[in-house]
Amino acid sequence: MKSVTIYLGSKCNMNCAYCHREPDPDETKGLPPEFYSRLQQLAKEGPLTVKFMGGEPTLYMDTIKKVVESVPDASFAIATNGKNLEWFLPSFRANHFKIALSYDGGDVDLRGFNPLEKLVDYPYLSISTTIFHGNTDFRKILAQFREKREKGMRISFFPHLVHHTSPANAAYALTKEDYASVLRQWKELVLELVEGFKETGEINWELTALFWGLFRRLEANYQYGETYCFGRNLFKVGPTGKPCSCLYIRDVPLSWTNWQKQQAALLDYLFPKCKGCKVYGMCGGGCHKSLDHEQECEFYYALYSWFQELADKEPAVWRLGNALQ
Template sequence: MEKITIYLGSRCNLNCAYCHREIEENEPKVSDGLIEYIKGRPNITVKFMGGEPTLYMDEIKRIVDAAPHASFSISTNGILFPKYRDYFLKHRFFVVISYDGADGLRGYDPFQNVMDYPWLGVSCTLYHGNTDFGKILKNFAEKERIIGRPISFFPHIMHETSEKNQAYALTKEDMDSIYHQWKERVEKLVTDFEKYGVVNQRYMGLFRGLFARVQAVFSFGETYCIHRNLKKVTADGRNLNCLYIRDDEIPSDATKERMQVLLRERFPYCEHCNLYEMCGAACIKSSNHELECYFYKRLYGWFRGFYDEHCTSCDALGRWF
């Protein structure tokens, strides 16, 4: 299935200190050309992002009305989710809510009440000061009792991109800690499944991220953010290699070739890395790319060997989602 992610704009009703999006003053509307592109794809998943995409609901509705055959997802901070819940339900949106396991830095808790919605995911950002999996999972468990449903811990690391978010950048010590905690919990998930046939849903998000990387098989020039199965575009249809830092438009008919040139210039060590097919060059906008490279080499290198030893169990768990 073809996937396209649309960056609707940079406006947001929160101001998370670790966020690496760049603000844009003049934001375009969704173009007719982009709508026609989506209408012409019979088997496509459309993901809406921002900023905060629920601030652009008129644009979202234009696309949904034009292409009701598509599958839709949205990544949101959850503030306006109650207002649009029925709309998302009607059109079978998969809703990913951002929640970091603590209320302080984001300034908003999306899980204050029972949440009656069938297609829900949770994205958690790991930043300096928020890397303790035990603490985060304990907080998730407390929220599960409030909202009346399980929450899977699906983490991703924050990306240091400027002085604005530097204070929350992960250190080497943070990365080492995250690696060991991730590894320990995935090992327990898989071995418990093998021994007892039980699945710890709290660890499934950790497993999913790694399992998806084994399945990815990126070729050089494809990245984690853009590859043969995923386009990332602005509302007016510009093809970019990053939606948060929109400084590099690339031709849609020569994306891979353009990215190969860029990667050779910025990260020459990527081309011959034996883990590139899982990593996809990590975050190409990170100002600390070598540290991210160090982290992913450890995590993905370990999991590839672990997967080879436990492939039957891992494939069975992979079919759970």
Template sequence: MQKNGIDLSTKYQITLYLGSQCNLHCAYCHREASDGEGGITEEFLEELKRNPPGSIKFMGGEPLLYMKEIRKVVAAVPKAKFAVSTNGIGIEKHMEYFREHRFQICISYDGAEKDLRGYDPFTALWDYPDLAVSTTLYHGNTDLGAIMDRFREKEKVIGRPLSFFPHLMHVTNEANRKYALTREDYDSILEQYKKYVGLYLSRLKRFGIKDLRYEGLYQTLERRWETHYTYGETYCSNRTIRKVDAQGRQYPCLYIRRHELSDNWLKDQQALLDALNPACRQCSVYGMCGGACIVSQEHALECRFYKALYTWFLKEGNRP
């Protein structure tokens, strides 16, 4: 059975964009604000009840500003797995609810020497069983070793380990361009990936030890290796993941909602990729990459970086 191009015979995933309101407005953020947000529609709630997803991740803006809407969705599909990606401001008053419904909480923390976010979520003990971290690399914050050192210092504060799965900042407007990763930044990040993933693999092969400092970097690559994207699928929108807004409309990107996808979403995304970079169709690492960020104004630089990284990873000896 198909709905909006998703195979409903398996439990699909939804990433739900609740709206653009935020209480931080980070300088490098790449979302476009929305006008006239109306909240979760009854029609969309009914669709979720008829075809319940296996998991739902709530995003914004800042999703904690939309707790009323989150509660509506959880009530409609209580058996789904839930996650929320948040800056953490005011989260204390919602913790009991998140525990009750076994949410994974993903906290934004960049580990930067000079913080651009304006809020530190890790200043006290965190007594919560399922905690993840979202880390953005941007110009001025690309030293992975230094970032990991700051993660270790924060672990002493909160009393638990922190995951390290960095992702790249995307240039989508002139306001955030000053934080764009340069060609030199990408080259540096590439060499650091090789260094730290190489250390992880050498210790795993020699001693059977998984070095937790670098495991996230390795797992980022391993998970991409296992995806096997077909042309038109992307990291953000593929056969198992739908990106939808509060009305249930599907997009290839929730931050830049310019292209609503039809039921034939794969063909729609193929057309977007053909217009963006026709070379993607023949790329040897498309199965891992999925076209990089298809809304980035610096797509060529991202493409160059991912092709080099994934080509290196696919070489003999760079996997267990």
């Protein structure tokens, strides 16, 4: 299955302090006709998923509707802060959108808005939680979810580690101690899920996204020049439909046909250790824009190599992964 992620634009109705998106002057031009043609061609070649990102993508509903109309048989997903979500749910339901809500939980509230305050009766819902300095306690975050789960929301916690990309969000960058704590907690909770499934056959749904994020990477098998952001089955484009190596800081445009050589050259220059790394197939080089890439690299190497070893020796990892497919 191929996936196209569209960064619709930088407009947002929240502007969280740790956000690393950067606007560009061409955003108002919109998606050109040739991009819709490319989408339609991809849809003819096989199953296609289209994901919408921002900014806040619900501020671009006219564009979303045009995309849906152009490839109506595709699968759709959106990442949203959840503000005014009730306005858009009928359209999302009609087109079976998967919705990822941004919610940070814990004791520190930088957003000033909790999308879980209202019970959202929606079958395809997940939560993306930004982990930043001051918000790294996984169990406190999980406690915020529990009340909603008890009322019927089958939601799971997926941690998104903040990327330090400029002085503007430096205060929220994870420290060395933060990374060590997050690594320990991630391992503990994944083991808790796997062992529980192994012993009882039951799945602790609030932990599944923690596991699934790793399991999906295990099967990614990135080839050198492919990254988490752009590869043979995953394309990311900016507001004007042009492919780019990073959705949020789109200063490295890519060619539709020569992207792998372009990204390999970028990796050779920026992060030569990636070539030959035993977890590159899971990592894809990490965040190219992070000013703390070295720390991120150490963290993901430790996490991914640990999970590789766990999967090699524990058949329950594969049974659980298949059960979640």
